[in-house]
Amino acid sequence: MADFLIIGGGLIGLLTARTLSVSGAKVILVERSQLGQESSWAGGGILSPLYPWKYPSAVNELATWSQARYHQLIEELEQATGIDAEWTQSGLLILDDDQREAALAWAPTYTADVQPVDANTIQRLEPALPAVHESGLWMPKVAQIRNPLLIQALREDLRSRGVHIAENTEVTHLLSKKGRIQGVQTEYSEVMADQVIVACGAWSATLLKELGQEIPVMPVRGQMILFRMQPGQLQHIVLWQGHYVIPRRDGRVLVGSTMEDVGFDKTVTEEARDNLAQVACEMVPALANVPMERHWAGLRPGSPSGVPFIGAHPKIDGLFINAGHFRNGVVMAPASAQLLADIVQNQPTMVEAGPFSLDDCSTAA
Numbered sequence: 001m002a003d004f005l006i007i008g009g010g011l012i013g014l015l016t017a018r019t020l021s022v023s024g025a026k027v028i029l030v031e032r033s034q035l036g037q038e039s040s041w042a043g044g045g046i047l048s049p050l051y052p053w054k055y056p057s058a059v060n061e062l063a064t065w066s067q068a069r070y071h072q073l074i075e076e077l078e079q080a081t082g083i084d085a086e087w088t089q090s091g092l093l094i095l096d097d098d099q100r101e102a103a104l105a106w107a108p109t110y111t112a113d114v115q116p117v118d119a120n121t122i123q124r125l126e127p128a129l130p131a132v133h134e135s136g137l138w139m140p141k142v143a144q145i146r147n148p149l150l151i152q153a154l155r156e157d158l159r160s161r162g163v164h165i166a167e168n169t170e171v172t173h174l175l176s177k178k179g180r181i182q183g184v185q186t187e188y189s190e191v192m193a194d195q196v197i198v199a200c201g202a203w204s205a206t207l208l209k210e211l212g213q214e215i216p217v218m219p220v221r222g223q224m225i226l227f228r229m230q231p232g233q234l235q236h237i238v239l240w241q242g243h244y245v246i247p248r249r250d251g252r253v254l255v256g257s258t259m260e261d262v263g264f265d266k267t268v269t270e271e272a273r274d275n276l277a278q279v280a281c282e283m284v285p286a287l288a289n290v291p292m293e294r295h296w297a298g299l300r301p302g303s304p305s306g307v308p309f310i311g312a313h314p315k316i317d318g319l320f321i322n323a324g325h326f327r328n329g330v331v332m333a334p335a336s337a338q339l340l341a342d343i344v345q346n347q348p349t350m351v352e353a354g355p356f357s358l359d360d361c362s363t364a365a
């Protein structure tokens with residue numbers, strides 16, 4: 001019998017599995033389709049909240065912890081698997097001129113490098129932008145990864161560590177007896193485990209509800225479009241009025257994103273595609289002359305203030321949750337995995353665990 005059974009093979013489940021496996025635990029991961037094909041694939045891979053000063057300190061603490069370790073993680077995975085997830089310190093250039101005061105007040109707490117920049121500096125940093133922006137903010141340390149490659153690398157790494165991965169296997173029920181988790185019921189069989197971790201992203205609330213636990217995690221659709229430029233034509237992540245462009249090493253440029261409350265609906269809309277394309281061309285006029293390659297949508301695991309639920313179920317021993325990472329699950333994933341591993345193994349936690357606990361959520365069980 002496994003020490004831990006993790007439900008959900010997005011980045012949160014995958015990194016939780018890796019962290020527990022590295023510490024010597026026997027881990028099973030159960031995914032209802034293929035690993036990492038939901039929000040973790042759809043996301044942009046920016047390793048920072050978009051305007052971090054707008055987030056609670058709990059989000060910033062997880063993001064900061066992860067940022068300090070992401071490059072090493074990507075290098076370790078490349079050494080182990082040969083797959084390079086393209087950690088790139090492309091920097092984040094913010095063109096909104098009303099963010100300066102809040103950003104500069106926030107930066108010292110997290111020793112973040114945030115530099116006010118004028119029109120000349122903006123043009124020098126990113127000549128592909130139109131010369132209309134008079135001031136902005138430059139965060140040179142912000143990095144990105146290519147999340148689909150990170151998922152591939154984690155799949156190989158987990159396999160080589162002996163983590164048992166069951167794909168195309170949906171967990172239909174959590175099995176508990178006398179207030180203690182026993183395992184899970186999948187569409188094929190019962191699978192027993194000492195401890196069970198729910199890491200089902202936007203679907204986490206559905207699974208927990210039947211045990212009487214309500215968590216306010218709900219799907220928030222995000223649509224993205226993809227262009228293809230020449231490598232290096234755009235060099236930095238650029239953010240303006242909530243929209244962003246992310247240049248990949250091969251010249252591809254991701255443009256995001258929408259925030260839509262439409263339930264579990266991943267269809268893409270012409271309206272969103274046209275809006276995103278229009279904003280993208282305003283931000284980077286050269287995008288009007290290159291092909292749009294792709295348009296997709298993903299369901300973020302939305303939570304009230306973007307703070308994920310990481311911790312023990314208040315009433316069922318051995319049941320844990322790691323879900324609700326909303327817009328920042330890629331950047332917060334390594335820290336979330338470590339925090340949950342610390343909690344399940346009764347170790348001192350690397351950040352204060354209180355803000356992530358489920359204790360304030362309602363239980364009817």
Ligand SMILES: Cc1cc2nc3c(=O)[nH]c(=O)nc-3n(C[C@H](O)[C@H](O)[C@H](O)COP(=O)(O)OP(=O)(O)OC[C@H]3O[C@@H](n4cnc5c(N)ncnc54)[C@H](O)[C@@H]3O)c2cc1C
Pocket residue numbers: 007008009010011012013030031032033034035036037038039040041042043044045046047048169170171172199200201202203204207221222223224256257297298299300301322323324325326327328329330331332
């Ligand atoms: C358009 C968009 C842009 C984004 N950009 C960024 C960004 O730049 N930076 C950033 O940090 N974050 C970003 N995010 C957010 C980030 O992608 C998510 O917060 C993160 O991927 C959540 O990971 P997860 O593992 O919790 O969820 P998911 O990746 O959705 O994984 C959950 C998994 O659980 C599985 N599952 C569900 N129910 C069951 C069940 N009953 N049995 C078995 N398996 C089950 C699903 O199939 C899925 O594979 C973005 C998201 C979107 C949509």
